[in-house]
Amino acid sequence: MSAQGTLSAAAATALGAALLVGGLAGTTVYRYGAVKVYVEKKRPAGESVRLWVPGVLVPAAMTFVPDRHLEQIPPEARRFLPALRVASEELARCPDFRLLEVVSARERVSIAKRDGALVIDVDNNDETVHVSVPLRLLASLAEHLEEAATD
């Protein structure tokens, strides 16, 4: 094989590997989506918070949390973890829908399942809040916390 041919094969292999790694990374990021938190104060000069975290980072970060901290989850919260996990798994299979809507003269609250995420919107006179958490991530987190609690 000529030198040019060897170079082309090496380049093709590198490109293939890059595509594979990129594809796997992309698939993983897509699988967990992103956690989004937007808070916007309505008063003049009110601060706003915009947070966008790739969901894949959350389970990774959880592995660095010492078990002794995870074991400190209050029993009241711990007994809802299985329900949270199952609810997240089941909701992920449902079509998009609005789970809850509360409307009053002062406030509007909505919880919906949208594009694989649990989306919470609050709009009142003081602020607008938008939280979006991928359901797969919620299920994974609940499972992780359940395991930590039973160890």
Add this chain to the structure above:
Amino acid sequence: MNRKRVISVLGVLALTFGFALTPPLAAQTPPQRWLHVTVDERGEDGETVRINLPLDVVEAILPTIYVDAVRGGKLKLSQLRVQQVDIRALLEAIRNAPDNEFVTVESARETVRVAKEGGYLLVNVDKRNDEGGLEEQVDIRIPFAVVDALLSAGEDELDLVAGVRALAAHGEGALVTVNEQDSRVRIWVDSRSTIE
């Protein structure tokens, strides 16, 4: 030759995915049922609440809940506060009774009627104010298939999971309507994920 092999592999893949994606006619599932709750408060500060819950999600979650009298999809009657009323015995007595109006309690301000009609357990409560006007009206309509399913658990408990499953299988209909002077509550089941 290579081209033919690639085409063959692609053909097999297409067929495999095609079969995987096409639901077989015999395995078509019934429509997903949704439990809806609406609360409409009147007045300036009145709130409106809309809740939509897929019943299969409720069915899946219930066995994981161990809170108070709800234990793994069952309602432990001995742990309920209304221990002086044997709910299970009451439901069994109603189930075994013929279609009829079997309990009517009337007082100056309240009329309670419990009946079994056309496969439903009906409860109607009318509350009146001092002037005799209707203050609150409650209508509960539970399919007896659901009552049967609830009673399918052991002694001293109601099988909530079986009840939800029976509710989904029963089909669409109103379950609870409460009309008060300043609010209205409705609970019903249908096949839509939204409230019209």
